[in-house]
Amino acid sequence: MGSVTRKIGRKQELAEREQVRRVARESIRQMEAALSRLSRKCSSCDAPFDPQDPVSLDRWHISVTHDSTVLTCPECKDRESVVQ
Numbered sequence: 539m540g541s542v543t544r545k546i547g548r549k550q551e552l553a554e555r556e557q558v559r560r561v562a563r564e565s566i567r568q569m570e571a572a573l574s575r576l577s578r579k580c581s582s583c584d585a586p587f588d589p590q591d592p593v594s595l596d597r598w599h600i601s602v603t604h605d606s607t608v609l610t611c612p613e614c615k616d617r618e619s620v621v622q
């Protein structure tokens with residue numbers, strides 16, 4: 539029975555790994571869907587935002603609320619932090 543138990547354990551392990559992969563894929567899909575719904579410009583100054591550009595993704599401030607996304611370009615972000 540030892541080998542059978544091991545087989546079941548391996549099956550479970552594979553199933554769990556597949557589940558993790560599915561969840562990861564789903565969250566990537568949701569992230570892409572969220573990005574595709576984004577307005578492609580700064581909410582303050584209309585500067586264009588490129589969601590394909592990792593530098594933009596890194597520098598822009600993206601604020602996600604339950605029904606909308608607010609994008610702030612690096613310049614406006616700097617301006618805001620100066621005011622505060």
Ligand SMILES: [Zn+2]
Nearest residue numbers: 580583611614
């Ligand atoms: Zn701006």
